[in-house]
Amino acid sequence: MVVHVNDHSVIANSRWNPARCFMENLEKRSPVTSDSMPSRAPDATAPVIEIKNLYKSYGPLEVLKGVSITAPRGHVVSLIGSSGSGKSTLLRCCNLLEDSQHGEVIFKDEKVKWFGTGQARRPSDRKQVTRLRTNLSMVFQQFNLWSHMTILQNVMEAPVTVLGRDAKEVEQLARDYLDKVGIGDKADAWPAQLSGGQQQRAAIARALCMQPEALLLDEPTSALDPELQQEVVRVIKDLAGEHRTMILVTHDMSLARDVSDHVVFLHEGKILEEGAPDILFGAPKSDRLRQFLSATAPA
């Protein structure tokens, strides 16, 4: 079984030490208890992930034109904007699923190292890339569960295979996370036997089971019909209530308003406005944002 570590992540509860962190993290895993949930610690606002002045193009198409965002520990940052504005690209640049041509990606004060410039720029330190990717757990619009594995196996796979954790311990953790997202009774079911909302909750449990530093969620509700969306929205609200660090790309403005500490409005690859949700949604400054919000408002 080939597992792509860039779809998964691990936790680092300890203070950041690039040399020791990864192994320490493996040792520090513990079952899901209220103690193991992130809380606003003294360093609660230390950035987990920072993007500085990032430029990204696909050939001649410039997609990100000097974007900077910060996701402080325990905060939820939402990216909103119209289709094609670069939200998914920005999220994927955060965990280096996409290359970028200029600017910095910084994970817990550690700058990503690059070689080459422009279109030839690539991360130069593979261990660093693995550390970053395994600390930022991604949830996709289309769930991406492995169809030949049960839900429990899906959730357990990466911690056991990628991180080399003890299967028994991981099984308990996986069951706890499945309970947490409300589908503990589906552990032995196959993905095809679950509704879309249940599959997405399984995908969130899978991301959580890596005990990540941060979750990156790319439109986690948009493939679902409204009723099923609510199941997933509830889970995301719970996670936000626990002060998990998240970057959330969403077209659901009421979700963004409810869960975010900070909202970023991307327009044509640039940040046009950003701020606290009440201000951004309550008093948008630019015509473009006003237009966008009125187009996305429920009828």
Ligand SMILES: Nc1ncnc2c1ncn2[C@@H]1O[C@H](COP(=O)(O)OP(=O)(O)OP(=O)(O)O)[C@@H](O)[C@H]1O
């Ligand atoms: N792999 C790719 N190759 C070429 N162009 C791409 C690629 N991925 C994205 N693009 C282009 O980059 C731009 C930004 O795409 P992106 O997926 O980031 O938008 P988005 O804001 O997430 O949109 P949506 O809300 O529809 O998901 C679009 O013009 C898209 O066509």
Ligand SMILES: [Mg+2]
């Ligand atoms: Mg997208």
